[in-house]
Amino acid sequence: MADFTCPVCKCPLADEGKLYRCKNNHCFDKSKYGYVNLLRSNSSSEKRHGDDRLMVRARRDFLSKGYYSFLLDELCEVIEKYAPENPFMIDAGCGECYYSQGILGRFPGMTAAGADISKSALEFAGKRGVKFPLCVASVFDMPFGDECADVILNCFAPDSPEEYSRILKPGGILIKVVPLENHLFSLKQAIYESPYPNEKPRESLEGFKTAEFRRIEREIKIDGGEDIMNLFRMTPYYYKTGREDQAKAERLETLVTSAAFGIIIFKKGDENA
Secondary structure, three states, X not given: OOOEEOOOOOOEOEEOOOEEEOXXXXXXXXXXXXXXXXXXXXXXXXXXXXOOHHHHHHHHHHHOXXXXXXXXXXXXXXXXHHOOOOOEEEEEOOOOOHHHHHHXXXXXXXXXXXXXXXXXXXXXXXXXOOOOOEEEOEOOEOOEOOOOEEEEEEEOOOOOHHHHHHHEEEEEEEEEEEEOOOOOHHHHHHHXXXXXXXXXXXXXXXXXXXXXXXXXXXXXXXXXXXXXXXXXXXXXXXXHOOHHHHHHHHOOOEEEEEEEEEEEEEEEOOOOO
């Protein structure tokens, strides 16, 4: 397992129980939920970082019902096909670690670490019993050493190709999960007067070779307003709609919709990348 690196001097951080310390004596306390804040902010006036508590709680409660378990199953198939034996995986934009924790549960020899810009997400990860190291950090400046990871998992998080290339070992893989064009379209139809499909995902990434692009889609049925609202609140749609459109979702009692994901496997180090 790779160590975190100090955001100040880039030296490895040693885990001393309640805190992390580098050889230059820069110290970072662990929160009571187990994560460490290694985010370097350039502005004290920045807005809130990452997903808020409402979104994180909604996502935790929705995913815990198993609606997206087929996506977790597919990710495990990808790991089995492409990852080396006993790999080290970094979950970039890990959230509350539903996917990475699920993957580790099926691969006993795997180790992992997670980074997310949202403190709320990592708090919920700690509460759900995630045991691998977690840090508050941006995917554009992750506190990991060069070429330390066999796998980077990126579920619905921003692209940071230069940083991912720096961190991955030669031949390492980046697994990126994106929503497809038809994802949750029935939910959009129930809320918006003129819904439109998502943009078609890019199948290439600078500095990487595309090893495979998997399209997976399931029709899911959601009974009960609580689960429907959790789905709505865990998406960006909730934050981009007014009160009138939000009320439409609150009135739904049953929803049948497509859950459609693209899994793109990128490989580092190919001469044609």
